[in-house]
Amino acid sequence: MPLVVIGLSHHSSPVTVRERFAFAEGTIPEALQKLRGTGIATEAVILSTCNRVEIYAASDLPEKQAMAELRQFLLDHHHYADPLGGEIYAYGEQQTLEHLFRVACGLDSMVLGETEILGQLKRAYETALACQHTGGRLNKAFQKAFNVAKQIRSQTGIQRGSVSVGSVAVELARKIFSSLREHQVMIIGAGETGEKTARALLSRGAHSIIVSNRSHERAVELARELEGRAIRFEEWAAEFPRIDILISSTAAPHYVLDRARLEPMMKTRRNRPLLLIDIAVPRDIDPDVNFLENVYLYNIDDLQAIAEDTLQQRREEMARCEAIIREKARGLFFAPGAGAIGVKTNYSGLGKASA
């Protein structure tokens, strides 16, 4: 009974194709029922996220036939009749396991090592399990995938560090403040990156957000979204003594905050540490303020450099992760002489191997 996977991901297809194959969450149990009704699969799990649509299945059919019929099911279910190149991939047993483990660990994700996919995979599995569409083979494979993801997380650095501006800002804040719960955040300028950074800080427990913007209406709107407080742009300096983290992203052509202005403010703050995140271009904060004691200034380039270095370090961990995955996949369901092992098909033409 081979285990196969068929699907599309951000590696193989653009969003314009992926969106046509996506399964709405509520329709997955019905699709699983339909798939099992066709007799192609005895067990099945459907994973549908913004970056991938995959069907994991255990089938009584020979491996190649199972893959071909699953592909046809996918096309028919979504009424897809346009020509396809190499968008849909399919893997045989051994590669299905390795692929599943890679997906669970975030190695196949757009942002290498991201953890959101593990939650999505768990939800997909639980949906299938709840509707009794899984059995011994898929249960074992998925449970193992979750264990491997846990092991890789603890034994390698693939998920270490942050790879977005917002999460790097959170990491920095956590290296300065023991708990964000007691610290106040202020955003000057209601830009998108500033908003994302503020949301990241809030999600990690930041006390509350004060929003200040030249357009007060926009500040009020954003403050409402973030459950914070809006203040007029002229008033932000008055709030400064209570602030511990400042995110600045105004469109001002000159510095909003310079050393001469900040130095007396630091005295009123009784020298508490201050994290300044300047994500504006041109910059809002004079780089000289970093020479003041207890002031830590990071601009957009600094944050992006940290994110890029983190990604680089994650890439360097890939070989270790792949070795663990290969070993774990080999250990599960290894059947000597099973001819199906290692079959990988790309439907740009049946049997033609793809990268």
Place this chain on the structure above:
Amino acid sequence: MLTDRHYFLLAVVLYGLSAIYSVFLWRKGFRTHDRVNYGLLLAGFILHFKAMLMRGLTFDRCPVNNLYEAMMFVDWTIVAAYLVIGLLPRLRYLGAFASPVIFAIGVFALMPSLDIPYGSKPQFGNGLVSLHAALTLLSYGAFGLSSVAAAMYLTQEHDLKFHKLRAVFSLMPPIDRLEKITSRLLWAGFILLTAGLAFIPFLLKEHPEPSAASDPKAIWSALVWCLYLGLLVMHSRFSQSGRKFAWGAVGTFAFVLLTFWGVNLLSPAHRF
């Protein structure tokens, strides 16, 4: 048959291994968990404690009667305090900074000239002397560990200020927590030192010569007390920056370490 010095030597060897492992952690950017260091220091502490217990039971006294015992006691205090603080995983990295100091003090204590034999009929002072010595030495242990936390603060602060990748990747605690630990350990050390020095008038009643005013160790102790008081007042009352405070903690303990032996040699009342 192993003597107390042998046990202490073995403990110092373990502290040395921990110091070597700390260099490895530093080279790795403090990204690996510090369990090995904690284990080495714990094993060393057990042997260290055994050495102190053997010596204490032999003479039925708190082992603080010569410079070897004094240094051993200070070292023991630092390790003990670290082992308690290191129970919190995020503070375990103190061990990486503490072990070189612990090892250095241990090696210094093992110098043969410091362990002067008492003779066949040793004459120890009364219990007040032991209490005075134990409290002041405990305070130096607390100051020692506070200087370690301060060194950690300075490293982390420097990495954050100069945008070093290690600031984000290392498993070291946040700087505000390190500042709090430094401050609390300094307060603990200061209270212990004050308590230890408070016995001096009672000791002087029993041994009026030499007078405290002319004894170099008494003057030195008063200076150390004033330095730490100044440091704590500047930090708590005048919002001195964390960086200056950390430098103060490191500098003052370096002064204590570098002058402790010499001052004891100069002091007739403290010449072991």
